[in-house]
Amino acid sequence: MMKKYNYGTAILSGFEYLLEEYPEVFVIGQGLWSPWYVGNSMTDLDKKFGVERIIDTPVSESACTGAAVGASLAGMKPIVVHPRMDFMIYAMDAVVNQAAKWSHMLGGQAHPGLTIRSIINRGGEQGAQHSQALHAWFAHVPGLRVVMPTTVADARDLLIASVLSPDPVMFIDDRWLYDQEDELPAIEEISLIDQKPNISIEGDDITIVSCGHTSLLSRDAANMLESNNISAEVIDVRVLNPFFADDIVSSVRKTRNLLVVDCGTLTAGFSAEIIAKVVENVPNDCLANKPKRLALPDAPAPTSRVLEKDYYIQSEDIVVEVKRILNK
DSSP states (O other), X not given: OOOEXXXXXXXXXXXXXXXXXXXXXXXXXXXXXXXXXXXXXSTTHHHHHOTTTEEEOOSOHHHXXXXXXXXXHTXXXXXXXXXXXXXXXXXXXXXXXXXXXXXXXXXXXXXXXXXXXXXXXXXXTOOTTXXXXXXXXXHTSTTOEEEOOOSHHHHHHHHHHHHHSSSOEEEEEEGGGTTOEEEOOOOXXXXXXXXXXXXXXXXXXXXXXXXXXXHHHXXXXXXXXXXXXXXXXXXXXXXXXXXXXXXXXXXXXXXXXXXXXXXXXXXXXXXXXXXXXXXXXXXXXXXXXXXXXXXXXXXXXXXXXXHHHHHSOOHHHHHHHHHHHHTO
């Protein structure tokens, strides 16, 4: 019988593999020795591999990220951990102006192969400054790869692929995914550049495309829609940059309907990029109904628990939107 992992222990398994197999890998960031910061995703790594490879830094997002960029240019494989995506904004010069640009500016002679693990925190009355999903920001930056795993297996395998990539990678995980459990096969190293969207549920009536936590909600919604005789095809984007839309386009050609569900805010969100790619690549008469987006309101997250219920997307909201599109 295979051992079951949850999302956090799958990430831990990925860390253990990388630290055991690649001596140039080290982890740096805040709260790495504390389960309060990173849950069970880094439990006892400092005891197993030593504090010189699991470096718990003072509170300076800019300093630890800049140090990691420099280490990557010297041939190391650093993983920078930002327990809250919101506070990572302090490190934007190192991420956007340095890591993402070095290979291009030096004609491919330098490869800052670092991985930035950025964690989305939401709910629990954390409010506007602790709850942001900024994946669309980073997907807009040339030279920076962006990964958002949803499944337990992807949490481990895309982490390993990110760290072994020669390019800088933004690896975004969401605490709302951590309760998932699944079995994990033996590790096989995969190339990040080859990873495409995953069709997690096949269907014929509508294509639902999402990433991160909303992919989990979309699978739940598809199961609910099945009882209403609506067959939804669910696609998990997984990698936002580079973004490969061919499988999504093929799915929409089949279903002729599209709903994109995004865990970020609506305006200028990644949902718009998905719809644009589809509309640019299907015939004018392909769509039976207008494609629609379902995303967070264009407002900062509320602190009130009551308001949070209205602010965040639920599986039932996806069901309602699908029925509206299909006029059912």
